[in-house]
Amino acid sequence: MSDDHDDSPIAARVRELEAALEEKGLLDAQELDRALEAFTNRASPANGYRVVARAWTDEAFKARLLENANEALPELGLSMGGGLQVQRLLVVENTESVHNVIVCTLCSCYPLSLLGPSPTWYKSPAYRSKVVSHPREVLEQFGLTLPAGTEIRVWDANAETRYMVLPRRPEGTEHLSEEELAARVTRNGLIGTAAV
Amino acid sequence: MSERRTGELVRTSTVDPDHHTRLPHYARGKTGVVVGEDGVHPLADLSAQGVHRPQQVYLVRFTARELFGHGDHSVTLSLWEDYLSDE
Numbered sequence: 001m002s003d004d005h006d007d008s009p010i011a012a013r014v015r016e017l018e019a020a021l022e023e024k025g026l027l028d029a030q031e032l033d034r035a036l037e038a039f040t041n042r043a044s045p046a047n048g049y050r051v052v053a054r055a056w057t058d059e060a061f062k063a064r065l066l067e068n069a070n071e072a073l074p075e076l077g078l079s080m081g082g083g084l085q086v087q088r089l090l091v092v093e094n095t096e097s098v099h100n101v102i103v104c105t106l107c108s109c110y111p112l113s114l115l116g117p118s119p120t121w122y123k124s125p126a127y128r129s130k131v132v133s134h135p136r137e138v139l140e141q142f143g144l145t146l147p148a149g150t151e152i153r154v155w156d157a158n159a160e161t162r163y164m165v166l167p168r169r170p171e172g173t174e175h176l177s178e179e180e181l182a183a184r185v186t187r188n189g190l191i192g193t194a195a196v
Numbered sequence: 197m198s199e200r201r202t203g204e205l206v207r208t209s210t211v212d213p214d215h216h217t218r219l220p221h222y223a224r225g226k227t228g229v230v231v232g233e234d235g236v237h238p239l240a241d242l243s244a245q246g247v248h249r250p251q252q253v254y255l256v257r258f259t260a261r262e263l264f265g266h267g268d269h270s271v272t273l274s275l276w277e278d279y280l281s282d283e
Contacts (some may be wrong), residue, residue: 132222151268154271158274162273
């Protein structure tokens with residue numbers, strides 16, 4: 001916030017608000033910087049990779065994750081908090097017959113605390129408009145060709161809930177440890193624009 | 197306000213408001229099925245106008261054919277009760 005000279009009207013308003021709050025002694029600029037830094041340092045796709053690896057190796061955890069992700073995340077020391085509010089997370093599971101992909105068609109809503117900052121293409125009008133109407137073509141552009149019989153479910157994070165895809169565990173990984181499995185997961189795998 | 201049930205068919209509003217809304221254009225005036233509840237949240241349309249009115253949100257799934265006239269996938273959105281009517 002402090003060193004970001006974004007010229008958009010909202011950025012200007014935030015700067016003015018921040019300055020006004022500081023002037024009135026309601027906000028300590030250093031405290032704000034520390035809070036933002038702490039949040040962005042914790043917000044990383046590595047969090048999502050750990051969640052997936054645990055789900056692949058622990059069926060009971062996977063069941064809890066799919067049932068209520070917000071209650072399951074603290075088992076790994078994670079949460080959907082850190083921003084203005086705790087957001088609901090829905091984890092959607094890819095199976096042999098179903099492939100999930102996430103988007104926010106209205107802006108660029110994204111589970112920042114679990115996946116880190118979103119990739120540029122996720123925010124692009126092209127991805128946001130086309131993945132809802134032509135997901136199979138979009139996935140092919142990402143190099144992911146799904147069998148004709150696979151059902152594609154697109155999840156539009158248009159309101160308060162955020163989504164993360166639980167990719168299918170790759171074949172031939174039975175011998176890998178949870179840490180090694182986590183290293184196999186990719187950010188696009190968590191969005192649904194790639195298989196793992 | 198009656199609680200909607202999973203499996204219930206709903207139709208989305210056709211209104212194109214001149215204020216902020218979180219009912220995307222492509223999902224207006226369409227029929228979908230409730231696949232779950234999505235909590236109670238302040239209606240975004242009113243929040244943007246400074247009015248705090250929490251309301252039930254539902255997860256509603258639409259077929260691509262219903263939304264776009266083609267395709268075999270589905271799209272699921274979170275929709276406030278205000279956006280919905282009985283089908």
